[in-house]
Amino acid sequence: MKKNVLIIGAGGVAQVVAHKCAQNNDVLGDIHIASRTLAKCEAILESVREKGAMKTEGVLAAHAVDAMDSAAVAALIRQTGAQIVINVGSAFVNMTVLDACIETGAAYIDTAIHEDPAKICETPPWYGNYEWKKRDLCAEKGVTAILGAGFDPGVVNAFARFAIDMMDEVKSIDIVDINAGSHGKYFATNFDPEINFREFTGTVYYWEDQQWKETSMFASGHDWDLPVVGTCRAYQSGHDEVHSLATNYPQADVRFWMGFGDHYINVFTVLQNLGLLSEQPVKTAEGLEVVPLKVVKAVLPDPSSLAPDYTGKTCIGDLVKGTKNGQPYEVFVYNVADHKEAYEEVGSQGISYTAGVPPVAAAMLVATGEWDAHTMKNVEELDPKPFFTLLDRIGLPTRVQIGGLGGTDMPWTQA
Amino acid sequence: MKKNVLIIGAGGVAQVVAHKCAQNNDVLGDIHIASRTLAKCEAILESVREKGAMKTEGVLAAHAVDAMDSAAVAALIRQTGAQIVINVGSAFVNMTVLDACIETGAAYIDTAIHEDPAKICETPPWYGNYEWKKRDLCAEKGVTAILGAGFDPGVVNAFARFAIDMMDEVKSIDIVDINAGSHGKYFATNFDPEINFREFTGTVYYWEDQQWKETSMFASGHDWDLPVVGTCRAYQSGHDEVHSLATNYPQADVRFWMGFGDHYINVFTVLQNLGLLSEQPVKTAEGLEVVPLKVVKAVLPDPSSLAPDYTGKTCIGDLVKGTKNGQPYEVFVYNVADHKEAYEEVGSQGISYTAGVPPVAAAMLVATGEWDAHTMKNVEELDPKPFFTLLDRIGLPTRVQIGGLGGTDMPWTQA
Incomplete structure (x- = not known):
């Protein structure tokens, strides 16, 4: 203790x-x-x-x-x-x-x-x-x-474990992270922009056929029809839990999908192509050494300032596929959170x-x-x-859809 | 002398x-x-x-x-x-x-x-x-x-004067500046970005009905069907010569139109909305005071570096409308220049x-x-x-289209 x-x-x-x-x-x-x-x-x-x-x-x-x-x-x-x-x-x-x-x-x-x-x-x-x-x-x-x-990573790793425990064999784990909320700003990141952008500027690694494969950010997109938030487009991204899950369940394909709107992608693409997301310093005409990403961070809204006006919901879940009693078996384990309720309770966005x-x-x-x-x-x-x-x-209840996305919906305790 | x-x-x-x-x-x-x-x-x-x-x-x-x-x-x-x-x-x-x-x-x-x-x-x-x-x-x-x-300003002021001298009365002067060339970069400005962007970040003033009117950048667009470069979209912009021409010819409407592609407008809009075109310093999380516009300038290609690969043409001209012998009369006075020829002659882009x-x-x-x-x-x-x-x-020959855009085309000496 x-x-x-x-x-x-x-x-x-x-x-x-x-x-x-x-x-x-x-x-x-x-x-x-x-x-x-x-x-x-x-x-x-x-x-x-x-x-x-x-x-x-x-x-x-x-x-x-x-x-x-x-x-x-x-x-x-x-x-x-x-x-x-x-x-x-x-x-x-x-x-x-x-x-x-x-x-x-x-x-x-x-x-x-x-x-x-x-x-x-x-x-x-x-x-x-x-x-x-x-x-x-x-x-x-x-x-x-x-x-x-x-x-x-965290709850989604537990979602994966929970679903896998229901099966005889796991074949794939697709983690889908959708923020269907709106902060009302032209553009903002939900976390420290320096960390947020760093997630998306490199090669995207995923685990398939028991090996690492590569794609690039925004190259691999898929429309997910999710509970509460509806159909949302998400793109394969690199994420910590892909590595640990692939290590613990090497027999399963492991992919992470992050939801992005066209506007976010456009702004990100412009900034990245111009070199403004670089962590390498540049020198201004006046001789000042500056890291462009730190300037972008300085002009963007402070993520904590978004909370009061944030509305809408997030939906984050794992679609896990495998077999049970020799038959194909799918489970979607997920949580839906509400930005406004979060703010009212703890003064932060969802x-x-x-x-x-x-x-x-x-x-x-x-x-x-x-x-x-x-x-x-x-x-x-x-x-x-x-x-x-x-x-x-x-504050973060877990629900399950047996049969995969759109399947029979219930609290995890009934699954 | x-x-x-x-x-x-x-x-x-x-x-x-x-x-x-x-x-x-x-x-x-x-x-x-x-x-x-x-x-x-x-x-x-x-x-x-x-x-x-x-x-x-x-x-x-x-x-x-x-x-x-x-x-x-x-x-x-x-x-x-x-x-x-x-x-x-x-x-x-x-x-x-x-x-x-x-x-x-x-x-x-x-x-x-x-x-x-x-x-x-x-x-x-x-x-x-x-x-x-x-x-x-x-x-x-x-x-x-x-x-x-x-x-x-400069040659286009002389174009206006030349056209007005052909008329009894001038009603309007529309200056159209199209760069239909390509520098092959993701994004670049043709002049010092600090000066270039400053042109487009404020209110757009134009002279109509003998008074100053206002619009905003990229709000007022028009497709111009021009000699050599073809149909190009241009947007009302503020420009020096609108002021001097409106002062010297207050009876005429005076507008300036600058050609922009959708890609340019998108990049510009993203940078401006994020506050990255500001000349007011911001402070990074580390406490460094930086003018965002100077950082944008530092990451963009040096305008002089564009010259060797620049191809295509510019077309800049004045569509001047008025009356002659009591009849409506229109003249388009213009020049077409070539980026590659400019580079070959003087080592600069068009x-x-x-x-x-x-x-x-x-x-x-x-x-x-x-x-x-x-x-x-x-x-x-x-x-x-x-x-x-x-x-x-x-190196910059002047041509005229009598009757306005698409009219009888000739060197100015024959007009």
Whole structure:
């Protein structure tokens, strides 16, 4: 049994994590939040207090820390007595925060793969480049590390596991992520633009016929007829969970599909073709060295500013195909979330909500011991049922369509 | 009679000006070229030498000068003995260079209106904001200043004057500027992107029914069926000559139409809507202050790099409507230029060629005395015929279609 949570990061997802931890502090204990900028942490605490989110009286505190400095993070873990660290900071700090957890014995939970700031869309094996190299050390020291416990990766890995457990054999996993909401701006990204665009600027890798195959962004599109949001076009994209699922289920094809409207694609294409999404500095006529992507980020709306006017729904799910009793068998496991409801509850838009609620559920399962694995795990390696039970209760209910998309629709508990 | 030319600027247009001055140094005397960056001037001189462009033996020299420093420009005028200054530097230096001419008595010729670097697309009265305030002083000191003597403004003002001289009464002047060439890049501007985009980011003013009217960029489009280049879509844009022509011919409607392809408009619209064309600095997450437009300029191809692969033609002309002998009368006066021929002759693309040849013709007319007005003039206030005669000879022949677009086509000399 572990308790006391240290949240690393103070962006839109961290805000959701803080609210959800506060709503469940009877299980989680003290809540600490730390980022480079103390004022951002304090603004989140203020929002938690405004909503009266703390379930019971308890500690709720903000700290300044440079998460690239592993020793500083370890010191903060010791200082706060945190036994669980939820890392929702920039994707560049995973390894320093993980090292601090291994050093102190705290459980580590994150929501996205580690990235090197100097590289874009690294090639497979993604988890193998950084995180998995620490797996033996985690096991040796008995440190729990749950990788990619957001929505995607995270809940979608659990969706896959749940569907696969219903089958004799799995043939394919197609993860479909649709944001059918509208933020009302000309253009905006739902996460930090620097991270958001980096997802789409490289080669798209997917797993088929037991090998890595390649395509390019927006080259492979498919119309998906989904519950609630209707027919939406999505394009194959690279995503963390393709790698871990392909490793754990090498016999299955694994693909990730992200929904994009024509307008998004047009803006993205213009920026990319002009070289404005580059992370390599250019020199202006006046001799100033500038990274174009950082300027694009500076002119785009702050993702957290989108929340108040965001309307509509997201639908994220896994279409899993295989066989059962010798017959073809299909299941679609999914969640639908609402932007406006998310904002009303925790002051964030639905994309941050779907990313921020799951790591809190994971933290609660570590606290109760159900997911306290004492080693490194990706989400599909853990029992999905207690996870779904908690998610149902704290805001992200799981539903299932038996027979595949458009099949018999029911809560996962009835499947 | 004046002689010895000082060219201010070392961009693509300055290169054309230098070549054309060299080709006519029997009339113009010594040729000096000056800009902030000496190496750019020297590269132009090298190109002039390579083509063997000097008609007779004579002075051809490069100088470094900060054209924002009026005293430095005046000192250089005195040092070189230049009696004619062709200002094809940035639009921000007009007033300092003009002041230096007034100070020294040298004739001043430019090709575009003065701009304040801190303002975009200033409102009417454009020439009235800066240049025309010096008109009385020019007259008092007997200083010749010819404003806007490029192609547009410049030759198109002479086209208007020529057509109007054929009529009893003028009703409308529509200037149409089509670049039907192709540079083969994803996207590029033909001039310095900083100046180029500034033309299109503000309100579009035009003169109709004896008053200023407003529209916005790309809102008012029209398909023009033009000689040689065929049917091209052009959009009302603000342009210097609309102001001077409306002042000199207030009874006529005056509109300027610039040709744009859908791709250009799309890229421009994306950049503008994102705020990337702004000249106001933004701050990156790392705290660096950057002007977005300067970053866009840094990632776009250098306009001078387009020349070697540029193919196709430009067509720029004036459709002038009025009455003659009580009957409606229409004339289209125009020039067609070829990108590849321009490159072969002077190492520049056609857009720079059409902008750079006319001020040299104007300088030659100042040298011979025909346009040595001893006061400030816009081009439509000067006799167009010697100008056309020279332009015919030095590379930009004028043609006329009597009856308007698609009418009887002939050289201007037969009209």
